Amino acid sequence: MDDDRDRQNDTDAARALAVAGELRVVVSRLKRRLREQADVGDLTTSQKSVLLHLEREGPATVTMLARAQNMRPQSMGAIVSTLQVAGLVNGAPDPSDGRQTILSLTPACRDMITAGRAAREDWLFRAIHANLDRQEQEQLADAVELLKRLAAS
Structure with a gap:
């Protein structure tokens, strides 16, 4: 059995x-x-991942995005800069800490x-x-x- x-x-x-x-x-x-x-288009996997994170989780700083993607803030800064130039992400000063920039998706994105x-x-x-x-x-x-x-x- x-x-x-x-x-x-x-x-x-x-x-x-x-x-x-x-x-x-x-x-x-x-x-x-x-x-x-x-x-x-020509977005990299990392760029797509950042856009999807911002869409799912809402606005974030470069540091928050870097932490979420397990990368250095400097590397994330380069990704975010490319996305800003492409008109997919925009930044605004953090109301609670003016040294930080809060990133969000543009309407076009x-x-x-x-x-x-x-x-x-x-x-x-x-x-x-x-x-x-x-x-x-x-x-x-x-x-x-x-x-x-x-x-x-």
Whole structure:
């Protein structure tokens, strides 16, 4: 009896490992396809990360951004300067400490982020609608719920 249980556990573990590998590959492909739908130009990964941080967390100083991104303030200063020149970030004096500058997204940057998300969602909608029948769309909806549980674990 224990041998049967051990074999089943081994089979379940092997299946979970195989699914994990396939899921990683599929999610990577999907992320790549979504990125292709709304290219944000020549921004580096670090620049995109700063913009997304400012969007999610709100205005911040260079020091706060550097800490959040695990980098030196000098390196973050260079990233922020590039984003300011591109018109994506602006700065204002910190009301509580005039030596600090509070950085925030410009309206143009917010529009760019919104348009990018809309383009990615539109592509995904069209791909789902064109390639999956009603039953498959329901299966996908169920799978999304499972992915949410995985992401929250």
